[in-house]
Amino acid sequence: MRNRRPVRTPIALLTLVLALLFSGYGCSCAFAVKIDQLTGLKLTPPDPARQCWADEALKTHPGEELVRKGIPAAYRPPPERQLSPRPSKSEDNVKVIRRVDLPPGVKLVALTFDLCEQPYEIAGYQGAIVDFLRDQKIRATFFAGGKWMLSHLDRAQQLMTDPLFEVANHTWEHRNLRIITGKKLNDEIQNAERAYEEVRSNLGNSCSMPELGEALKQRVPEHMSLFRFPFGACNPESLRAVADAGLTPVQWDVSSGDPTPAKPEVYVRQVVDNTKPGSIILFHANGRGHATVALSAIARELKARGYEFATVTDLLNVEGAKPVLTDTCFDSKLGDTNRYDTLSRQLEVAFERFSKEQIGKRGVGKGPTR
Numbered sequence: 001m002r003n004r005r006p007v008r009t010p011i012a013l014l015t016l017v018l019a020l021l022f023s024g025y026g027c028s029c030a031f032a033v034k035i036d037q038l039t040g041l042k043l044t045p046p047d048p049a050r051q052c053w054a055d056e057a058l059k060t061h062p063g064e065e066l067v068r069k070g071i072p073a074a075y076r077p078p079p080e081r082q083l084s085p086r087p088s089k090s091e092d093n094v095k096v097i098r099r100v101d102l103p104p105g106v107k108l109v110a111l112t113f114d115l116c117e118q119p120y121e122i123a124g125y126q127g128a129i130v131d132f133l134r135d136q137k138i139r140a141t142f143f144a145g146g147k148w149m150l151s152h153l154d155r156a157q158q159l160m161t162d163p164l165f166e167v168a169n170h171t172w173e174h175r176n177l178r179i180i181t182g183k184k185l186n187d188e189i190q191n192a193e194r195a196y197e198e199v200r201s202n203l204g205n206s207c208s209m210p211e212l213g214e215a216l217k218q219r220v221p222e223h224m225s226l227f228r229f230p231f232g233a234c235n236p237e238s239l240r241a242v243a244d245a246g247l248t249p250v251q252w253d254v255s256s257g258d259p260t261p262a263k264p265e266v267y268v269r270q271v272v273d274n275t276k277p278g279s280i281i282l283f284h285a286n287g288r289g290h291a292t293v294a295l296s297a298i299a300r301e302l303k304a305r306g307y308e309f310a311t312v313t314d315l316l317n318v319e320g321a322k323p324v325l326t327d328t329c330f331d332s333k334l335g336d337t338n339r340y341d342t343l344s345r346q347l348e349v350a351f352e353r354f355s356k357e358q359i360g361k362r363g364v365g366k367g368p369t370r
Ligand SMILES: [Zn+2]
Pocket: 114, 115, 116, 170, 174, 229, 230, 231
């Protein structure tokens, strides 16, 4: 018929959809992804983390997995900053999460990686683990020391801003919280929070486009919510201090045993045979994790058994999930981490000496020399 309006071309329709998408009707990003797939056009808003760090900057660099001990740069005073306000936990009897009971049929597990750094060392960053997790799109939780975050600023920022990962509190410099008390105890917990806020506030500073900082910050919670005790050691005073800092203590029900060198199949059996739905699995990624060689086999076997990977927060957020709580901390059975207390007391003496030496050399508050 002559008077009919010309048929709209698919391009015109697409233009209309795009105009709606970006005209204040709200960006339906899932929809934009679908359009990307249908059309081959790139309409998804660019990932600010990928804009900040090129592939090469994200990938592991040779040597950064190594732990460097006793070097002057290992001493670092905590950041002097006011912590943002946060609610403290109100429970009288603070308990520890070991794993999470999930509704029948939900087969999620949480891989967790500790990034511990002690006072006299700069610990490593096992980027091969992170590269693998990214490659396989495996979600994971990193319990990071505050000093570790500052001595690995870019890595801490990359982990924080990666939607696959969450970053949680593993104290300032890995003191045994069962043998320190009062201000020292609170400082260990809160200085890690200060470090996290410092790292978060510096987002964008190392990007070629510093203006990406705001977009990056939007992805990162203002403060951490989970906490893990060094040496698997806690007592009622330290549990109370963690709760007062607004944090939830999380240990594990499956330890990979990765600080001890072993054949890959030893780690595979240790992890896979002991994992059940809702398990929280302990690894290290600070240069002391020897299970890297087994990680792909562990992930493959768990997947073959129907498991999917979640962060600890994901586990806790499953509808009907119930955290499995204990009154105190241990590795696999009650009292089995007590043996670290004697070692920790000796370390305390060494740590104090190292800190005093470094402060004496450079003067208080001058920060690390590099
Ligand atoms: Zn640790």
